[in-house]
Amino acid sequence: MLQVKLIVTGDDFGYCPRRNQGIVDCFLAGAVSNVSLLVNGSAAADAAELARRYNIPIGLHANLSEGSPVCEVLKTNSSLLNQDGFFHGKMGFRTALSKGLLNMSEVKQELKAQVELFHELTGHLPPHMDGHQHVHVLPEVRHIFAEVLEEYGIKYTRVPIEPGLHKCDWIPPSLMEFYLGVEEDSFNTVDVFTSHGIRWPDIYIGLTTMGKNMSVSNIQSAIDSAITEFMSKAPSPPDPTPQSRTVTIELMVHPGYPSVPPVGGCGEGPDDFSQSWERLHELQTLINPELQSHYKTRNIQLCSFKDL
Secondary structure (H helix, E strand, O other): OEEEEEEEEEEEEOOOHHHHHHHHHHHHOOOOOEEEEOOOOOOHHHHHHHHHHHOOOEEEEEOOOOOOOOOHHHOOOOOOEOOOOOEOOHHHHHHHHHOOOOOHHHHHHHHHHHHHHHHHHHOOOOOEEEEHHHHHHOOOHHHHHHHHHHHHOOOEOOOOOOOOHHHOOOOOHHHHHHHHHHHHHHHOOHHHHHHOOOEOOOEEEOOOOOHHHOOHHHHHHHHHHHHHHHHHHOOOOOOOOOOOEEEEEEEEEOOOOOOOOOOOOOOOOOOHHHHOOHHHHHHHHHOOHHHHHHHHHOOEEEOOHHHO
């Protein structure tokens, strides 16, 4: 019999009080099973306290692209900052990297400072660590990221290679171009992470089910087709007798109550993504009883990285 372990990770925990509350509501409803903390988020301390209060499994959402660094020496004079003194942004970071403008020793300094701040806020090291806006799989950065994880003994990460991505004709071409870039970077990261002993779930889902593209049926079909594809590629056990097999999946989600400026963000105020109605749409979809019953009928058990 096939057992499916599903980690539903609420990203951007700590971004603002309304995002925090939405993620907590999802956790209490059994719709989110894990969270990823932005330690440079304006409500990071509040998020860490909520995780403690409700015993929410929490990891680190390493951020090199939005807001301000947490490493003191990098806050004034650093290759990681634009002329306004903030990180370069989702696309700006990628542009600066491609032009060779980023100092990798500063990337390492900032990543380590974020791990240390996570430890200070939560009282423990993160069981898993991924990258805000998928910066952790970018060229050069991936090597530094892997070194930091190995140094701190952080075993798990995220590798955003999503089955069925190419078939999703509802994703706008500009966004698809970004997603395909993330996918290519992820393929090129696999060997790097593996060589450092870092692990990740068998299946990743989250690009094709984000925001307005999230629905109960979309999540159901994404999970079902990903499992089918994974099992078709998995080697058959040598023993022909029936036995239990386990597949692990991470579903990346961004639920919350939309941010209301000026509250929120990582130093620059909340962005359009966090203010969008799509955050509430994700929350409402995830807590839908129909989705919960689908998990039960498919023998899908929600868990966190600590349970793998």
